[in-house]
Structures are given as C-alpha cells and as structure tokens.
Amino acid sequence: MNENVVIAGGGIGGLACALALARAGVSVDVLEQASAFGEVGAGLQLGPNAVRVLDDWGLTDDLKACAAFPVALWVRDAHGGERLGQLRLGARAQTRYGQPYATLHRADLHSLLLRAVQQEPGVSLNLQTRVAAYEQTPEGVQVTTEDGAVVPGQALIGCDGLWSRVRVQMLGAHPVRASGHLAYRGMVHRDQVPAAQRENVVTAWLGTRLHVVHYPVRAGEWFNVVAVVHGVLGQGHGGPVGSDPQSWSHEAQAADLKTALGPACSDLMAMIDAVTDWKLWSLNDRTPMTGPHEHAQGRVALLGDAAHPLRPYLAQGAAMALEDAWTLGRLSDAAPVADWPALLSTYAQTRWRRNARVQSRSQRNGTIFHASGLLRWGRNSAMALLGESLMDNAWLYEGPPDPLGN
Template identity: 70%
Template sequence: MNNKVVVAGGGIGGLATALALSRAGVEVDLLEQASAFGEVGAGLQLGPNAVRVLDAWGLIDELHACAAFPESLQVRDAHHSNTLGQLRLGALSRAHYGQPYATIYRVDLHALLLEAVRHEPRVRLHLDTRLAGYEEAGNGVRVTCENDKVFEVGALVGADGLWSRVRQEMLGAQPARVSGHLAYRGMVAAGDLPGVLRDPVVTAWLGPKLHVVHYPVRRGEWFNVVAVVEGMLGHGHGGPPGSDPQSWSHEARQADLLRALGPVCAELKTMLDQVGEWKLWALNDRHPVASADEHARGRVALLGDAAHPLRPYLAQGAAMAIEDAWTLGRLAGAANGAPDWPALFARFAQTRWQRNARVQSRSQRNGTIFHASGPLRIARNAAMAMLGESLMDNPWLYSGPPDPLAD
C-alpha cells in the first residue's frame, strides 16, 4: 500500500504527476471526474524551465511536433502601436538556458502527457471518478469517491485545480479571490492574417486597464489570442466578475470586448477581427502560498492550481504544475521504492513553496504593470526603454526548476 498513490485530477498537473511518480516506481491511481480526458481549448506558454522538464521526461520530440517556438516577445502600446520593449527568445533562449521558449495549444500539451501516461504500466486511469473525501491513518490514506470507489494508498496528491476538493479537506474552506479581471480568448488561423501578424513572435499589447496577448501555436498554423480587461461582465453575461467563477468558458460577444477595449491601433484591431468565436472567463486566484504547510501535510500534498493558482501575467501556470510534478518524481525516485511520504512531501513543500509564492506575487504585480495608467504607465515605458531585455528576462525563473536533491 505504501508504494501506491492517488492523484486527484486529470489535467496537465495531474497527468504530469502520474507520469513522474510512475517512472519513479510508484503505483498511481489517477482520478478524473469527467467522462473523458480533455482540456478546454486555449494556448499557453512554456518557458525554458518547463521545456527542460519535458526534455528530461523524453518528450521533446513530441513537443516539437505540435508546438511553436517564437523568436521574440514584443511589448507594444495597444492604442498607438509603438514598440515598448522586446526580449529575444529562439536561439538566445537556447544559448542562455539550454532550452527553447515554446508556445502550445493547451489541448496538445494535455494529449502529449496523456499519451505518455498511457504507456506507463504503473498508472491506472479512472474516469467519472470524483474524490468525495479522504481519511489519513497512521500508515496510509483512505480515499473515498462519489461513485463509491475506495482507494487504500500510501499518499494522496491533490491536482484538482482552483476549486480543489483535496485542498478544502486539507486546509478548510477558503473562498477563491475574485480579481475583477475578465479574459476573452479565441483562435485565428495564420492563413487569415496579413504577413506581419504571422511572424513567429509573442506580442503583448498594453493599455490602461487592459492588455492583449497573441502568439503562434500548432507549429505556427494558428494563433492564440487572449484579451484581459478590468470591470463588469457585459450585459447578458450574468452579473459581476466571479458570479459564476467555476465556469471556465462563457460565450462572449465581440461587441462586449471591443467596447471594453475602446479604440485600439489598426494592427491589433485586425487580429481581433479575425477571431471567429470568443470565450470568456472571470479570473480568480488565491493569496500567495504563505508557508510549506499550505503545500503539504502528512501524507497529502497539493500541486498546481490546487496549491498556488496564478493570474496569467507571467505565463507560468502550467509550468509551475509541471515543475511541481518533476520535483515529486525526483524525490520519489531517490526513495528507491520505499518512500516515507510525510518526509518526502515535507521536502517537496520546502523546495516548492517559496518559488511558487514568488511566481504568484510576480504574476499579480505584472497585471498591475500591464494595465497601468498615469505616472505608473510613464515610468513603466521609460524603464522598458532604458533597461530593455534585462527588465523582461527572468533568469531566476527560466533556469529552474530547483533540484530538491541538491545540497
């Protein structure tokens, strides 16, 4: 029993955890509440820190088969179109960090991990299985599910997202924090764009109380577009931000977005006009992790959004879940088939909590900087012009993840 773990949640973090632990010799039961594995369609960015983990797992060829690898990150003014700053990626990222910067359709990353997990004989996948609760005994954890399945295992990992059942059981009811920010997302076929907008770059357009990001996915054949605005949901969408926070996608009308954005430059307007269908969701998060005790207790650990949900302004949500999973795999591998789960989880939490808290704080701060107006906006633009790439690069982040086994 001690070498068996339940992982609650079949998203990117849960699959990554199942992969890492099973390759370390652990038997894994992965519970997914839905009737089929899948991800909501949206893009995400993977810094060199996340790509480094996928490479360590032997998945770099699979990543290259479906991702895009932008040459640069450009920051531009949403209303006037001028360039505020640029960070070279591509070859420079490989030179500095040994790995590229990737952009990928979320569905493709999920499918890549699911395929790898399905080749692991130690993983058993359970659909239509939602955790109801757990009881921790001296030598194990009894996990009960809403469909009456029961698992007697050595440990439990909650990778069940922002609204985590495992988190609620472990830390008590803690309402998520409503940011007041709304994110619209859509996809555009590269072939529908004029030449300059098809360039393989991540472009961030900044304006007062708003920003828009677009970047290539699916080998550059598509572009993911995300527009974030502050304020109330548009008419007909059911009230203020967070009034239906657990609904990941809402149908959203382009008129609502354009009204919220106000006048934007012609190039950005062209990109927005090519989005065939917008989805809308309210952004919610939690306060940054305050201690290792919020990441793991006894034989139960939290991972990814269950532990440290992020606002998307540092593009590290998936990456931090992948780093968490890799860390657990490293520690489990060092246990040589006889893990002391409370000690292992304590070391995991000590390795991860401060880094995750820093990413949470930086993500929130970036949102304030992105949406700045008045003197802060002027100072931001001046700093980007003066400091250039050194302001936009994140060596402390991209050189990770930290090795839990290092002295």
C-alpha cells in the same frame, strides 16, 4: 518502490504527476471526474524551465511536433501601436538557458502527457470518479469518491485545480479571490491572421486597464489570442449577472470586447477582428502561499492550481504544475523506501517559496501591464532604458530547483 499513490485530477498537473511518479517506480491511481480525458481552453506558454522538465521526461520530440518556438517577445502600446520593448527568445533562450521558449495549445500539452502516461504500466486511469473526502492513517490514506468507493494509497496528491476538494479538506473552505479581470480568448488560423501579425513572436499589447497577448500554436498553424480587461461577468460582458464563476467557458460577443478595448490601434484591432469565436473567462486566484503547510500535510499534498493558482501575467501556470510534478518524481526516484510524510514535507519545503514568488510576480505584472498615468510612463521609460534585462527572468527560466541539490 512498490507503493500506490492516489492522484485527484487528470488535467495537465495530474497527468504530469502521474508520469513523474510512475517513472520513479510508483504505482498510481488517477481519479478524474470528467467522462473523458481532455483539456479546454486555448494556448499557453512554456518558458525554458518548463521545457526542461519535458526534455527530462523524454518528451522533446512530442513537443516539437505540436508547439511553436517564437523568436521574440514584442511589447507594444495598445493605443498608439509603437514598440515599447523586446526580449529575444529563440536561439538566445536556447543559448542562455539550454532550452527554448515554446507556445502551444493546452489540449496538445495534455495529449502528449496522456500518451506518455498510457505507456506506463503502473498507472491506472479512472474516469467519472470524483474525490469526496479522504482520511489519513499512520499507514496511508483512504480516499472516498462521490459514488462511495474507497481507494487506498500511501499518499494523496490533490491536482484538482482552483476549486480543489482536497485543498478544502486540508486547508479549510476559503473562497477564491476574484481578480476583477476578464479574459476573452480566441483562436484564429494563420491564413486569417493579418499579414503584419503573422510573425513567429509573442506580442503583448499594453493599454490602460487592459492588455492583449497573441502567439502561434499548433506548430504555427494557428494563433492564440487573449484579451484581458477589467470588468465583471454580466455587466457589459457575456452572460447574466451571477454567471457561475466555476464554468470554464462563457459565450461572448466581439462588440463587448471592442467596447472594453476603447481606441486601440489599427494593428491590434485587425487581430481582434480576425477572431470569429470568443470565449469569456472570469479570472480568479488565491493569495500567495505563506508556508510549506499550504503544499503538504502528512500524506496529502497539493500540486499546481490546487496549491498556487496564478494570474496569467507571467505565463507560468502550466509551468509551475510541471515543476511541482518533476520535483515529486525526483524525490520519489531517490527514495527506495518511501517515507511519504517526509518526502512530501521536502517537496513542500522545496516548492512553496518559488511558487509564492511566481504568484506575487504574476499579480504585480497585471498592475504594470494595465497601468495608466505616472506608472505607465515609468514602465515605458524603464523598458526603453533597460531593454531585455528588465524583461528577462533568469531566476525563473534557470529552474526548476533540484530538490536533491544536483
């Protein structure tokens, strides 16, 4: 297609979208507000559904060069230390789903997508360019940037994250939802990890009003550690009350985290002590999607966190952005003459229910992970009784659904 599409945002979702569309023959203008392409944050997990997307794009070797491929997910009690459940990954995931389960640093995923995009001649990458507004016409869209430039296109894809400006114009200025949870994130080199925690596994520690997850990244040379607790920035956690919730990083003290964790077991505390530099995030999201109109209207669509920000309790935030992008690429590739309103409508119809389900399941998992009392007892009993069948997510890992029905 000799078409031009404007993409707002050059993060993981925006680059994935650019790659998928460029591979389908669409010319793309990526508008990124930062002065350089890059990702902040720490690790992320990619289930077989997301790895399948990268494999379809020919990026398996790049993924293998930077990711770890855990052999299992272990669930342990944060206070007593006992094993509550296990889900085999590794060879089992490969056999069951045709793709492995991967863990990697956010920056590494972003870098491999950027390298792939830079090899596509139809992609124009623009830094220090932030979308201010857009106007739809019967023939296309006119995107105005903060510096007053106008970028024309046949369609606009908002990949500009939780605080998306494209979303605000499309759906109205609705505030994000504060989860009441804070995430402490840190990285530790494998040599500094306690020997008992160096296994090639994802370990999830569940406690009352908290959980901690750690797993290998950077081909196993580092471990990503995330501790989620209940609280508010400035009230015993990090900076002053009123700290900007849009700021990605907040300096934090290990003492605040240890106070929030309470009487955790020695294995968990040894892992916490191994981290020498913590960052603190306030977790925000939006209510689950209610219909396709929240994904696309006319020639404008939303992708990833701009459409369906997720709490991190199903480890699918990056995966859903990759799935969104792959779906757009499939639809574009199958349309030699693009009717963008129709194409984006199909995209929205294909994606919104799955994304809403992942949003709802992620929120529910947070309640289950942090349970106390009878709910905690029921959770532990169910994991002991049902084992892997409770922890596996075939409906998720067998995806993404093919919009073409193949």
